[in-house]
Amino acid sequence: MTRARAVGAAIVLAAAGAAACISFDIRRFPEPEDSVASFLFCREVESADDLIRPAGETSEFAAADGRVISFASVRNVVKSIRLRWKWYDAAKTLVRDTGDVEVNAEGKNLEVVTAYDVLPLEPGKSGPGSWTTLLFIDGRLAARKSFILSGDGGHTPRGSGT
Numbered sequence: 001m002t003r004a005r006a007v008g009a010a011i012v013l014a015a016a017g018a019a020a021c022i023s024f025d026i027r028r029f030p031e032p033e034d035s036v037a038s039f040l041f042c043r044e045v046e047s048a049d050d051l052i053r054p055a056g057e058t059s060e061f062a063a064a065d066g067r068v069i070s071f072a073s074v075r076n077v078v079k080s081i082r083l084r085w086k087w088y089d090a091a092k093t094l095v096r097d098t099g100d101v102e103v104n105a106e107g108k109n110l111e112v113v114t115a116y117d118v119l120p121l122e123p124g125k126s127g128p129g130s131w132t133t134l135l136f137i138d139g140r141l142a143a144r145k146s147f148i149l150s151g152d153g154g155h156t157p158r159g160s161g162t
Helices: 003-015
Strands: 035-048 051-057 060-062 067-077 081-088 094-097 101-103 110-120 129-137 140-150
Touching: 035 129, 035 140, 051 067, 051 110, 067 081, 067 129, 067 140, 081 110, 094 110, 101 110
Parallel strands: 060 140
Antiparallel strands: 035 051, 035 067, 067 110, 081 094, 081 101, 081 129, 129 140
16 A cells, blocks of 8 residues: 555545554755855865865965965765856955866765865955955856955955954
């Protein structure tokens, strides 16, 4: 007897006054494919357990730091995807566009993918203010994050920033 018929029979029996028991399974919905687990800025990346990881997470930089790293962690990658970073300066001008970067070309079922892009900073050319980075997955906006770039030419503190 199918589950639908069994449930139907139990309802009929219950309506007729007979003792009945109804049972069901609670479905656990899987996490969505290609979901961003983290999107942050850091000073360095390091390798650990076959993955790259961020080091020196911060959201405050100075042009003299030389670069800003945007780090992304994407969960449940089950097919080939395209990642793309777009970097905007404080005046909202696009200053870097990676174009599409293919990830998981083999179409494997990957629990997590980590990736990063680097924005080179040039003292005197990289203006101060709040800069914004966008991450796209297969052409759709997946994450947005901003960082502060100081214009004093000095280095920012090396500890964690917010």
